[in-house]
Amino acid sequence: MPWSNQTGGGSNGSGGPWGSGKKNDGPKNQGPWGGGQNGGGSGGGSGGGDNTPDLEDLIRKSQDRLKQVLPGGGGSGGGLGGANPVFIGFAALAILGFVLYNFFTFRVEPEQQGVVLRFGEMNRTTQPGLNFRLPYPLETVYTPSVTRVNRVDVGMRDNGPRSTAIRDVPEESLMLTGDENIVDVDFAVFWVINNASDYLFNLKDPDVTVKAVAESAMREVVGSSDIQPILTQARQITETAVQEVMQTTMDSYASGILITQVQLLKVDPPSQVIDAFRDVQAARADAERSQNEAQAYLNGILPRARGEAARIFENAAAYREQTIAEAEGQADRFISIYEQYAIAPEVTRKRMFLETMEKVFAGTNKVIMEEGAGSGVVPYLPLNELNKRATQ
Numbered sequence: 525m526p527w528s529n530q531t532g533g534g535s536n537g538s539g540g541p542w543g544s545g546k547k548n549d550g551p552k553n554q555g556p557w558g559g560g561q562n563g564g565g566s567g568g569g570s571g572g573g574d575n576t577p578d579l580e581d582l583i584r585k586s587q588d589r590l591k592q593v594l595p596g597g598g599g600s601g602g603g604l605g606g607a608n609p610v611f612i613g614f615a616a617l618a619i620l621g622f623v624l625y626n627f628f629t630f631r632v633e634p635e636q637q638g639v640v641l642r643f644g645e646m647n648r649t650t651q652p653g654l655n656f657r658l659p660y661p662l663e664t665v666y667t668p669s670v671t672r673v674n675r676v677d678v679g680m681r682d683n684g685p686r687s688t689a690i691r692d693v694p695e696e697s698l699m700l701t702g703d704e705n706i707v708d709v710d711f712a713v714f715w716v717i718n719n720a721s722d723y724l725f726n727l728k729d730p731d732v733t734v735k736a737v738a739e740s741a742m743r744e745v746v747g748s749s750d751i752q753p754i755l756t757q758a759r760q761i762t763e764t765a766v767q768e769v770m771q772t773t774m775d776s777y778a779s780g781i782l783i784t785q786v787q788l789l790k791v792d793p794p795s796q797v798i799d800a801f802r803d804v805q806a807a808r809a810d811a812e813r814s815q816n817e818a819q820a821y822l823n824g825i826l827p828r829a830r831g832e833a834a835r836i837f838e839n840a841a842a843y844r845e846q847t848i849a850e851a852e853g854q855a856d857r858f859i860s861i862y863e864q865y866a867i868a869p870e871v872t873r874k875r876m877f878l879e880t881m882e883k884v885f886a887g888t889n890k891v892i893m894e895e896g897a898g899s900g901v902v903p904y905l906p907l908n909e910l911n912k913r914a915t916q
Contacts, residue, residue, distance in 0.1 A: 630657055635671040637720045640664070646721055666724055670717040673784065676735045678742065679710035680789070698794065699743050705751040710790040711763075713738045713770070715783050722780030730781065734774075738786070741769035751793075759788050 631654055632638040638650035640657055641664045657663045679697030680690050697708050715734055717723045727733050745765045746754060754762055767786040774781050793801040865872040 630655055630665050630667075632667055633669075635669050636667040637670045637717075639666045639668070639720050639724055641666070646725070649720060666720075668717055668720050668723060670720055672716065674715050674731070674734075676713045676715070676731060676738060677710075678713065678735060678738050679708075696739055699746045701746055701751040701754065702748050703750045706794050707746060707751055707754060708790065708792050708794055709742060709746065709754075709788065711738075711742060711766075711786060711788045713783065714785040714787070715781050717780055718782040719780030722778050724780075726778050726780065730779070733777070733779065734770075734781065737770050737773045738766070741766045741773065744769060755791055759791065763788055 630638065632650055632652045634652045636652060638655055640647045640650060640655075642658070642662065644664070647663070657665055679693055681693055682690055692708075692710070694708075697710050699707055699709055701707055713734060723730065745762055749758065749762065763786045767783050770783045770786070774783065792798060861872070861876070
């Protein structure tokens with residue numbers, strides 16, 4: 525047969541369409557673009573580490589399968605001369621389709637973005653799916669994952685996938701604050717790729733770059749802050765500030781990296797002085813508590829004092845108004861009596877006398893005797909009874 529993979533088949537001893545058929549002819553897997561000991565590489569790779577199957581290996585396997593399905597196949601001397609042309613055409617189309625698929629197309633996964641280089645120069649980017657390209661080395665393809673969230677830890681390391689212990693790295697985590705205190709900061713940075721071409725060609729080692737920028741940004745932010753806010757209420761502010769500084773730096777590098785989050789995992793004083801620092805914190809908490817209690821007492825006593833002063837002021841104002849009103853009433857009453865006295869003096873005098881006597885004798889014990897009554901009779905006055913009544 526013309527395409528026999530047997531070294532001794534045929535009249536001229538040919539081993540294949542590109543083989544010599546001789547025993548000392550070198551490696552058997554010779555392809556149309558060279559290979560083995562005499563030629564260059566296979567040249568059909570997709571770039572970024574893709575490997576292309578050996579074409580002659582594929583042809584040999586296809587021949588073996590054709591010989592099994594064709595009439596008279598499988599014999600050592602039958603050949604393909606009497607085979608059906610339809611089967612031969614189908615095999616040729618299958619081989620051609622396989623070659624086109626592996627040498628002229630490449631697949632980009634949903635989480636990836638394709639970057640195509642033509643003669644080593646950036647040519648285009650492709651979206652997920654099946655895309656066309658020229659064979660290697662004309663075009664090379666890289667497919668970085670642009671949706672995966674990457675993480676870089678600063679100030680700590682894990683001891684491997686089988687261990688849950690975290691190892692501290694003091695040379696990364698110890699930082700100097702703005703008030704000249706030392707703080708131990710462990711944090712994590714999360715980032716994604718937002719520009720695949722910049723990411724591939726502007727950074728040699730993205731993880732190392734992100735880590736160095738993260739440590740520098742954290743030292744800058746911590747160095748401009750006091751230790752107390754960093755340990756308490758300013759953690760969120762610190763994370764946001766570090767993220768902004770990092771993004772500015774990465775953009776200046778044209779890195780193609782987007783910083784999505786900076787997360788503080790541990791913010792403590794150094795372990796050598798943490799006990800003393802906790803004592804200081806407890807003393808500050810006690811002082812703050814005492815100040816709050818004093819402020820609460822002040823807030824309680826001042827309103828009560830103001831209320832009492834307002835009450836006294838209102839009572840004094842009411843007494844003043846009452847006294848003025850009574851005096852004005854007495855004056856008006858005196859004026860009215862005087863006007864009546866001017867009209868009828870005798871009647872007015874007698875009325876005033878009777879009213880005065882009525883007020884005088886209203887609250888006293890008295891005995892009224894008619895004039896001329898009991899002449900010649902000594903009147904009896906029950907002085908003892910009168911005194912008892914007066915006492916009661």
